[in-house]
Amino acid sequence: MVARRAVLIALVLAGVFALGGRGFGQEFPTGPITFVVSFPPGGSIDVVMRAMAPGLQERLGKPVVIENRAGAGGNIAAAAVANAPPDGHTLLAPASSLAANPTLIKNMPFDTLKDLQAIALLFRTPLALVVCSVTLALCLLFFTGLLTNLPKAVLAAIVFAAVYRLVDIRALVRMWRVSRIDFYAAAIALVSVLLLGILQGVLLASIASIFLLLVRASHPNVAFLGRLPGSGRYSDTARHEGVEPLVGVIAFRPEASLLYINAETILEAVLSALQKSSEIKLVACDLSASPYIDLAGARMLRDLHEELASRHVTFCIVGAHGQLRDLLLAEGLAEKTDSGQWLRSLDSVLGDSRAK
DSSP states (O other), X not given: OOOSEEOOOOOOHHHHHHHHTOOTTSOSOSSOEEEEESSOTTSHHHHHHHHHHXXXXXXXXXXXXXXXXXXXXXXXXXXXXXXXXXXXXXXXXXXXXXXXXXXXXXXXXXXXHHHOOOOOOOEXXXXXXXXXXXXXXXXXXXXXXXXXXXXHHHHHHHHHHHHGGGSOHHHXXXXXXXOHXXXXXXXXXXXXHHHHOHHHHHHHHHHHHHHHHHHHHHSOOEEEEEEOTTSSOEEETTTOTTOBOOTTEEEEEESSOBOTTTHHHHHHHHHHHHHHOSSOOEXXXXXXXXXXXXXXXXXXXXXXXXXXXXXXXXXXXXXXOHHHHHHHHHTTTTTTTTXXXXXXXXXXXXXXXXXX
């Protein structure tokens, strides 16, 4: 199985020096570096080592040789390295069976712990997942009878030990600090799976996630803008201190798409701000942060225009993207507002308003 991740490492040369008892002041390497691979050419480890060799050779300035010695569960390659001069120039790319061989073979030609020294992690493979899956399948098929007489407390401990690592407590804590709505979705999924089972739990968690997304989308942030001092930029007055209020003007920016689920919320927020202000002559809607608008959103803007017209307040739209302009035209807002302003920035429109 091809390695899932290969990590090219500079082989921690201090560790290599320690193998040969050399002083740190001596030059290394003094000759070719040989990697003895426990698999035949074309095997997974062989592929990784040959991919790593050119870069390592360029970095060290010495030839890097890949030598394949397959067989005996990796013991042939391991014995060759164990018997090589301990000068750090002969390295082993072992088989995964290297750790288990001492327990399976009586007369090992070397001592794994004393004759070999691990110096770097080069790659990982998902083989452990395959072994665990096969073992679990065998237990479910042939060994369930051995578990029938176990006390419930023991069975509960086995289940807990098997699943507790599936719950990432640190991730949940981080979600609680960063995004409460994501934490609620994760908590619902966890509790649902534990209480209802995997299929029903995942289904309930999916429905809950959709509901939470709709709740979040139905209450977008509507930024009421003020001018940043000494610039032509505008920012949310509720989030930034020191912004200059716009005299006689309400400029707002919906920071979400205008959809049927949030159109009324945005309209109510603007009308509420209008009631709190006095002598308002212009209301500007900045759509630069709205990537999409549906029919209900366009109708909301038309209703807002009609409400402002009844109060003798001018309404303009700025920063509208292509799709937004198409729907605004179809809804007839080009006849009610100046469509030439839809492409302009808020600062240029307000500059013209001040000039008048």
